[in-house]
Amino acid sequence: MGLPVRKSKVAPPPTCPLSEVLGLLRGAWAPNVIWQLSGEARRFGELRHDMPKISARVLSARLRELESRGLVTRRVLNTSPPSAEYALTPLGRELLPAIDALANVGRKLIEEWEASQREVA
């Protein structure tokens, strides 16, 4: 017999709300899309312009997904040529601080890593 399995004292079962959000952020581009919308509403083409590497197909998919979750609104403008504006809903904006928190850890991660590289060097 090996060691007994210690019961985890960590209360929260592995999943649920976290996965809900992560499911949204998992897409390689979703976080950036949200980020791009943190300011004012932006048109489809503007988003493409701001994220040159994203394909229309994926951008469209992300926007639809975020829209269906109520994080983003889509407003078709009566212009010529027609255009569409996307914006974060209040609910969507609630993601921003959390994303920000992640980004901060990311910066720290990079700093730490670079520091460790200098030590080695």
Place this chain on the structure above:
Amino acid sequence: MGLPVRKSKVAPPPTCPLSEVLGLLRGAWAPNVIWQLSGEARRFGELRHDMPKISARVLSARLRELESRGLVTRRVLNTSPPSAEYALTPLGRELLPAIDALANVGRKLIEEWEASQREVA
């Protein structure tokens, strides 16, 4: 960002430190692994036990990845049979609040969504 090679040839570069963290959380299980380690150090088998659906292959991969980023430590115990304990580093712990923030938004997201469903019904 000068971090270790991100091998992904497909998911090209979203930008900023955010991606760095999201790269870590992207894996379907990474957040749960981190979550499971939020308490005390846990052994490989314990982690498997706590996340019944994860395969050894993936768990191993996630742990290696987190370890290489300096978020998790691996300690081999001199027992018989041999065992290994994993724990969050201080840097790794800094992810917890951010993950928590995400989870909170997740809960809200679920609530809002369910509410909207009731309205429709």
Place this chain on the structure above:
DNA sequence: CTGTATCCATGATGATACTG
């Protein structure tokens, strides 16, 4: 027990071409 190697299924993404 703690992993790692292999094979296979699935999903996400980019590129391109095309429609409204």
Place this chain on the structure above:
DNA sequence: CAGTATCATCATGGATACAG
């Protein structure tokens, strides 16, 4: 301009078998 359809590609996860 906005958005979709199709195709090929690559990454990721599961299952199983196996090694230290």
